Amino acid sequence: MPRPLCSSTALTALLLTAAPALAQSTSAESVLRIGMTAADVPTTTGMPNNGFEGMRFLGYPVFEGLVLWDLSRTDRLATLRPGLAEKWEQAPDDKKTWIFHLRQGVRFHDGTAFDADAVIWNLDRYFKQDSPQYEPPAAGITRARAPLLAGYRKIDDRTVAITSSGPASYFPYMVVYLLFTSPASFEAAGRDWAKVGMLPAAGTGPFRITGVRPREAVELARNPGYWDRNNLAKVDKVRLMPIPEANARIAALRAGQVDWIEAPAPDGLASLRQAGFTITTGSYPHVWPWFYNIGAANSPLKDVRVRQALNYCIDRDGLVTFLNGTAEPAVGWLKASDPDFGAPQNRYRLDPERGRALLAEAGFTDKRPLSLKVMISTSGSGQMQPLPMNEFLQENLKQTCNVDVSFNVVEWQVLLNAGRAAPDSPSLQGANALNVSSPSSDVAVMARYFASANVSPKGFNFPQWTDARFDAALKELAEATDPEAIARATRAAHERLVDDPPWLYIVHDLNPRAMSPRVKNFVSPQSWFVDLNRVSVQ
Structure with missing residues (x-):
C-alpha cells in the first residue's frame, strides 16, 4: 500500500x-x-x-559546463552553444579525443580563476576515486550522464583534452552535464563536501x-x-x-x-x-514512461510479447484528457512526428484485443493474470502528476487487459537512486518497473539509456535491455560525420526501441507552469x- x-x-x-x-x-x-x-x-x-x-x-x-544549452528559442529543440569553452573539436588524428579551448577571463564567484587546472580538478572529483576531492554522490550522477568519458588531460592553461571510450559524434551532448565548482570552496570547507554545500559553494x-x-x-x-x-x-x-x-x-x-x-x-x-x-506550456523533449525491469530474475518482462502487450493495453488519449490536455500520447521514445521516429512495425494505440492476445501467448490469461509492482514517486522533476496518473493506469490496465498493478511510493531522489541499481537490488523492493520521466533531447541520451554497454549501475539502462540491431545502429551513427548517415542510423535505432520496447511509453509532457x-x-x-x-x- x-x-x-x-x-x-x-x-x-x-x-x-x-x-x-x-x-x-x-x-x-x-x-x-x-x-x-x-x-x-x-x-x-x-x-x-x-x-x-x-x-x-x-x-x-x-555552476556551468564547458558546453551549455542554447535556451533562447522556442521554435526548435535546444542546441549546444559555447560555455566555459569558447570552442571545441575532435582531434584530427583521433576521433575519440575532443579538444576544448577554455574561455579567458572567467572567475568563480569567490574570485579565483577558472582554468585548465580547475577543469582537471573537477574531473578528478567525478572520475578519480583516489583523489582527495572525490565526491561519491556527484560522481554517481556524472558518470551515469557521461558514461563514455574515458580520460582527460591538460594541454596548457587554456586547453584540455577529453577522451571517450570510443568514437562518438554526439560526445559534446554528454560534456554538457559536467559542471564546475571552485576548488577553493573545497579547501575553505576543510575538504568536506557536506560543508561545501553550506558555505555556499562557488561556481561561474x-x-x-x-x-x-x-x-x-x-x-x-x-x-x-x-x-x-x-x-x-x-x-x-x-x-x-x-x-x-x-x-x-x-x-x-x-x-x-x-x-x-x-x-x-x-x-x-x-x-x-x-x-x-x-x-x-510547450513541447519539449520529454517522455513519461515506466522503465521495465527486464534483468531481474524471473521477470515476466523478459518476454518481448509482454512488453509489447502493455503498450497496446493503455489508454493514452484518455490519460491526456484526464490531464486537461497538458500532455500528448507517447508511442515511442521520440514523438511520432519526429523525423527520426522511423517506421517501426508496431504503432501502439489502445488495442485491448491485441494486448490480451500477446499476453495469452506469453502465458498470462484471466485465470493467471499478469501482476506488476511499480515504484513511483510522490513528485519530482518531469514527473508531472505521478500519483493520480499512475492510479489512472492501474485502473486502465485492470479493465483493458486484466493486469494487476500495485505501487511502492517513494520520494523522487529515492526513485532516481533506484534507477541506477542492479535489477535484483534490495533497494528496488521487488519492483518490476520504475516510473521515471526521461529526456529525449539527443542521441547521447539515447545511448546512455539504451546501449547495452550502459546497463545500470554504470549508466541509465535500468532495464538491462540489449538489442544487437540497436547497438549496431548506435555504433554506426557514433562513427558517422555525415548528417544523413547519422539520421538514417538514428531512425533505425529508434525503430528497435519501439518494436523491442524496453519501456512502457505513456505520454509526452507539455511542460505546464503557472x-x-x-x-x-x-x-x-x-x-x-x-x-x-x-x-x-x-
Missing part, C-alpha cells in the same frame, strides 16, 4: 505559517520566488541531485548561492561579475522553494508566497487563468532547462 502522504491542506497551512519568512523583500530589490516539485532543495556542491529539476535551478544558473554562473536552508529554500543572488556581459540576470535574487504537492504549489501561488510554480495540478489551470495568472503576472520575459524553450537570466519581476 502507498505510504500516507501529507495532505494539501496541511502543506498549505505550513506555507501560510511560514509566510513572514518567505515574504517578498521590502527593499527595492527584485526577487523571483519559485515553487519546485522536489521534496527538498537540491544539493548545492555543484552537481545537484533531484534530477533535471536540480540541474534546471541549482545546476546551470550557478550568472547567479551565486547566498543561503541554504534544507527542506525550506535556497537563496540566489545575481552575479554582477558574470563573464557573459550581454546576458546578465535581470532579477536581483531568486528564492527556490521545495513544494512537492501540486495543490499546495497552487495555494502558495494564489497566496502570493511564490511567483512561479512548476507542474500545477491540471484541474486547477482554468481557475488560475481566470484569476489572472499566466499558464505556459506564474504571477508580475513575471515577465519568460521563454519556454524546447528543453528541460530554462534561462533565468531573461526573466524579470515587476
